[in-house]
Amino acid sequence: MSAVPLDVVDQIASQHPSQPPVAPHVHISLNVRGLSQSSTLAINEHSARLERAGRKVFRMGLGQSPFPVPASVVEALKANAARKDYLPVRGLEPLREAVAAYHRRTQGVARTADDVLIGPGSKELLFILQLCFYGDLLVPSPSWVSYAPQAAIAGRQQRWIDTRREDGWRLTPEGLDAACCHDPDRPRILILNYPSNPLGVTYSEAELRALARVARRYGLVVLSDEIYGELHHQGAHASIARWYPEGTIISGGLSKWAGAGGWRLGTFCFPPQLRGVLDAMAVVASESYTSVSNPIQHAAITAFDGGPEIQRYLDRSRRVLRQVGPAIAARLRAAGCHLDEPEGGFYLFPDLGDLRERLAARGIHDARLLCERLLTDTGVAMLPGSDFGRSPAELSLRLAYVNFDGAAALEGAAALNDAAVADAGFLAEYCADCMAGIERMAQWLEAL
The missing domain is CATH 3.40.640.10 (Type I PLP-dependent aspartate aminotransferase-like (Major domain))
Structure with a gap:
C-alpha cells in the first residue's frame, strides 16, 4: 500500500484544528438483558466478601464437591x-x-x-x-x-x-x-x-x-x-x-x-x-x-x-453423604421444615411453608428475603427456591451441605459401617462446621 502524500495530510490537518476530537456515540445492543450472574456463583462471592469483613459464614450456597480429586x-x-x-x-x-x-x-x-x-x-x-x-x-x-x-x-x-x-x-x-x-x-x-x-x-x-x-x-x-x-x-x-x-x-x-x-x-x-x-x-x-x-x-x-481405588473413593464419599444429609434433614424437620429424605448428591430443598405465619410476623413474605435474613442473623448462606424456578412467594430454599473438610471426612469414613445411618461422633469430628450452621438455622426457626 502506498503512503498518503504529505500535501494531502496537510490539507486534512488544516480542515481539522488540533482540539481533541469529539468521540462518536457508541451504539451498544445486548441480547442478555434481564439476566444476572449465576446465583450459585454470586452467593459464593458474596459469602467471601462477608468473610473478608470478619463475619462467620456457613457456606451452603455453592454446590461444590467437598471431596478432593482422587x-x-x-x-x-x-x-x-x-x-x-x-x-x-x-x-x-x-x-x-x-x-x-x-x-x-x-x-x-x-x-x-x-x-x-x-x-x-x-x-x-x-x-x-x-x-x-x-x-x-x-x-x-x-x-x-x-x-x-x-x-x-x-x-x-x-x-x-x-x-x-x-x-x-x-x-x-x-x-x-x-x-x-x-x-x-x-x-x-x-x-x-x-x-x-x-x-x-x-x-x-x-x-x-x-x-x-x-x-x-x-x-x-x-x-x-x-x-x-x-x-x-x-x-x-x-x-x-x-x-x-x-x-x-x-x-x-x-x-x-x-x-x-x-x-x-x-x-x-x-x-x-x-x-x-x-x-x-x-x-x-x-x-x-x-x-x-x-x-x-x-x-x-x-x-x-475406574478400578479399586476409584471405587473405594466413591464408597467412602457415599458413606459421608449418608451421614450428613439425613442428619441435617432430621434437624430441620424438627424445627418445622418439610424435607424429603436425601437420596443422592449433597443438596436439600427445605420448604418452610408451614412456618409462613410466624415468618410473616417477622416481615418475611418471600424466599429471597428469607435467605437474606438467615444470612444476616445466623451466617448461613443458602439460595431461594425462586432461583430454581419456584414462585418467589414460595418459602423454599436450596441448601448445599458441602462446608466440611472432604479429605479428612474420607479418611474418617474408612471406620464407618456401611449400614450405619447416624454416627454422632463422626459428624462432630469431621462435619462440625456444617452441623453448627444447621443448628444455628434450626434454633432461629424455633425462636420465631
Whole structure:
C-alpha cells in the first residue's frame, strides 16, 4: 500500500484544528438483558466478601464437591502436564472410549467412542446443544439455576413443568404429557437431572420407565443430566437411557463425583440416532473452545476407567453423604421444615411453608428475603427456591451441605459401617462446621 502524500495530510490537518476530537456515540445492543450472574456463583462471592469483613459464614450456597480429586487422577494429571498440543475437537479418542466403556459398564448402555463428545464442563455442552437444536426446552421446576438462562441466551423457548411437594418435587409422566400433548409434533428437549440439584432426590426405575414411555410417544430428546449419578447414596443410580436409548443424551463429567469442578471437563454420550446433533455441536465447538485441556483429558481417562481405588473413593464419599444429609434433614424437620429424605448428591430443598405465619410476623413474605435474613442473623448462606424456578412467594430454599473438610471426612469414613445411618461422633469430628450452621438455622426457626 502506498503512503498518503504529505500535501494531502496537510490539507486534512488544516480542515481539522488540533482540539481533541469529539468521540462518536457508541451504539451498544445486548441480547442478555434481564439476566444476572449465576446465583450459585454470586452467593459464593458474596459469602467471601462477608468473610473478608470478619463475619462467620456457613457456606451452603455453592454446590461444590467437598471431596478432593482422587489421588490416582491427580498423579495422571502430573504425568501428562507437559502435553501441550491441541487435541481433536470431539475429544481425545482414548478418553472417549473410556467414557463409552464407563456407560456400558455402569448402565449397560451400548455406546462407542464415536458417540461421545468431550467439552469444557457439561454446562458448556448444554449451551451448545441449545444453540444447535432448534426446539423448545422443557425444564421441571425446581431445577438447576442455569438451564433457563441458557435457553434465553440461545434464543430458545423454555417452559417450566410444575411439580408438587407431595410427589417429592419429581416430574411425573402426567406432568410431562400435559406439557407436550397440545402440540405433539413440536421439537423439544427435556432436561432431566437426577440425583437432583436442588432437591437431593432421584427417580426409581419404575418412574424412569414411565417417563421414558411419554418421551418416546412425543419423540423428545432427553438430556439426562447425571452429573451426580455416582453420588447416589446407595450406589444404585439408573439412567433413563436404559429404557429410552434412542432419544437420550447422557450428560456427565468430573465436577461432582470426582471433586474436579475447576478442571472443567464434561461429557455428552449420544445414541447413534442423534449423531447429527453431535456433529453439529462439534462444528460449534471447533469455532468456540477448540478443544479441552490436553493434560486434563489424559488424566480423566484414569477416572472413567475406574478400578479399586476409584471405587473405594466413591464408597467412602457415599458413606459421608449418608451421614450428613439425613442428619441435617432430621434437624430441620424438627424445627418445622418439610424435607424429603436425601437420596443422592449433597443438596436439600427445605420448604418452610408451614412456618409462613410466624415468618410473616417477622416481615418475611418471600424466599429471597428469607435467605437474606438467615444470612444476616445466623451466617448461613443458602439460595431461594425462586432461583430454581419456584414462585418467589414460595418459602423454599436450596441448601448445599458441602462446608466440611472432604479429605479428612474420607479418611474418617474408612471406620464407618456401611449400614450405619447416624454416627454422632463422626459428624462432630469431621462435619462440625456444617452441623453448627444447621443448628444455628434450626434454633432461629424455633425462636420465631
